[in-house]
Structure formats: C-alpha cells, structure tokens
Amino acid sequence: MKSTKGFTLVELVIVIVILGVIVIGVSNFTGYGIQVYTDNTAIERTLAQSRFSIERMTRDIRSAVPNSIRISGGGRCLELIPMSNAGSYIEAPFFPTTANSMHVFSSSVPLVGEFVSIGARSDAELYLSQAGASARFEVLSVANASADVFELEIGSPGAFISESDRNRYYMFERAITYCVLNNGELMLYQNYAWQNASTPSEGALGQGILMSENIINVDVFAARESSLVGAALVVLQPEFEVLGESFRYNHQVQVVNAP
Incomplete structure (x- = not known):
C-alpha cells in the first residue's frame, strides 16, 4: 500500500508563521495608508477653511463703509460695516x-x-x-x-x-464682527443690534457662524486708521495649526472706500 503524504508539524508551523508575517505586513501597510489619507484630509480641510476665511474677510473689508473698522480684544475681533x-x-x-x-x-x-x-x-x-x-x-x-x-x-x-x-x-444694513474664540474658532456674527461699546460682549452678538478652526494666535487683526485722503489698511494675520505644524498669513487689505 502507498502511504499518504501530508504536512509535517514543522511545515505547518512554518506556513502559519509566514502567513502571520504577511498579514502583519499588509495590516501595517494598510494602516499607514489610512493614516496618510487621514492626515492629508485634515491638512486640506484646514487649508480650505483658512483660504475661504481670508477671501471672505478680504471682500467685506474692501467694501466697508469708511471709518467703520474697529479692532478689539487685543486683535481677536474685527468689526466693520459692509x-x-x-x-x-x-x-x-x-x-x-x-x-x-x-x-x-x-x-x-x-x-x-x-x-x-x-x-x-x-x-x-x-x-x-x-x-x-x-x-x-x-x-x-x-x-x-x-x-x-x-x-x-x-x-x-x-x-x-x-x-x-x-x-x-x-x-x-448692519455691522458684522469676525472674532476668534479661546478654542481657536473664527466666528462671524451678523444681524445684531448696534453696539456702542468698542468691545461688545459675545452674548450681545448672538449666534455666530463658524468660518474656520485651529487658530492659535491672539493678534489676528490689526489696522491703520484712515485719513481724509487715504483709506484704512487692515492686516489679517491668523496662525493655523494642524498635526503639530503651523502656518501664518500676513495679508494686507485696503478699504477701497474713502469718506
């Protein structure tokens, strides 16, 4: 009679070890790919938010009523009248x-x-x-x-x-305010009552609209007063942080309108 040949115990162990190594390698590669994708998504989201915020603020500042620019909160808040x-x-x-x-x-x-x-x-x-x-x-x-x-x-x-x-x-119509909160969120407030105070409380501004996140600096806004012949100049300098890295804007916007 012919004897039936099969795997020996040693061969079986070797196969199991090889398969285990392959599975671990594939898992690590897949995990690395997922992590890269997740990181890239976070970076792209922050970049998109920052660009959108800068573009929106630039548009509002350029069309602001002369002498309506107000900076408060040590550079955290910008109020203007579009x-x-x-x-x-x-x-x-x-x-x-x-x-x-x-x-x-x-x-x-x-x-x-x-x-x-x-x-x-x-x-x-x-x-x-x-x-x-x-x-x-x-x-x-x-x-x-x-x-x-x-x-x-x-x-x-x-x-x-x-x-x-x-x-x-x-x-x-009404004034609007851009303000960076302590948690790094840039909020847009609008449709609120006229505020006599140069630094209105957040509660008086109503419900804000989230514009961007992950801002880590305080001196986000700065301005030069306008004159009878020159328009005001506003500097937008938010610093964003994502995945331990940061980048900062230094964007100057001139108010087109003059008194």
Whole structure:
C-alpha cells in the first residue's frame, strides 16, 4: 500500500508563521495608508477653511463703509460695516441745519430700513446712537424724484455731523464682527443690534457662524486708521495649526472706500 503524504508539524508551523508575517505586513501597510489619507484630509480641510476665511474677510473689508473698522480684544475681533450701495448726494442736511429728507443719485433704488451715512470721521460717529446730529440715519421711505434721483426720508429733523469732501454717501444694513474664540474658532456674527461699546460682549452678538478652526494666535487683526485722503489698511494675520505644524498669513487689505 502507498502511504499518504501530508504536512509535517514543522511545515505547518512554518506556513502559519509566514502567513502571520504577511498579514502583519499588509495590516501595517494598510494602516499607514489610512493614516496618510487621514492626515492629508485634515491638512486640506484646514487649508480650505483658512483660504475661504481670508477671501471672505478680504471682500467685506474692501467694501466697508469708511471709518467703520474697529479692532478689539487685543486683535481677536474685527468689526466693520459692509456697504450695500453708494453714490453722490445732491442735497442733505448738515449741522446746524436740520431736515427730515435728502436727495441722492443712485443707479438702483435705495432700500427702506437700511441706513445712510455721510462724512463719518471716526467709528464712534457711526456706531454711537446720537440724537439730532449723527453720521448715520435710518431710511424710512424712498421716493423717485426723477431719473436716478431719489428722495430719502430720514425721520425727525436731523443733520449729518460732517460733509463729505467727495459728496459721497454710503448705505448699509448692519455691522458684522469676525472674532476668534479661546478654542481657536473664527466666528462671524451678523444681524445684531448696534453696539456702542468698542468691545461688545459675545452674548450681545448672538449666534455666530463658524468660518474656520485651529487658530492659535491672539493678534489676528490689526489696522491703520484712515485719513481724509487715504483709506484704512487692515492686516489679517491668523496662525493655523494642524498635526503639530503651523502656518501664518500676513495679508494686507485696503478699504477701497474713502469718506
């Protein structure tokens, strides 16, 4: 009779060891690949968030109403008033003369409920609530006086504090604030009531919108005051950290509008 041949115990052990080594190698390779993918995803997400935030803030800063830039919290927060419309005014009341209406040129119909500003020389004139003489008034009604000329009703007789050297007016809705929280999140706050304080509390700003994460520095915002002939310059310098590595922006943005 022929004897049946099979694996010896030694051969079986060798096969098991070889298979074990192969499995471990494949597992390590797969784990390394997954880790690389996870790391790359985290880096790409942080880069995308940072670019989006910089682009959004740049757009808002460039269209800001003159002298509406406010930096607070040691550089953590940036408040500004985005412009919705602008043009030249024909006539408007200036202190000490008062009136309840003004006439402006505009290629589009001004919106009731927005605010109109002329000649603001400081952020205090724009943000502080003042009776009588002010740098901003709410538009209560709009009438089309003639082609591209509109009459804006601004309520009880009032007056703008200063004239514009360029006969410019600006229209806007509300201020917005970008603020970096202690946890490194950059939040956007909007649709909140006017804040007289230069450093409003987070509770007064309402619910924020998350713009980006992983910011590790405090001095995120800096600004140079505008003058009668030059616009303000805002520096965006957030530093982001991801996987133990950090990168920092140094992006300068000029406010296009001038008083």
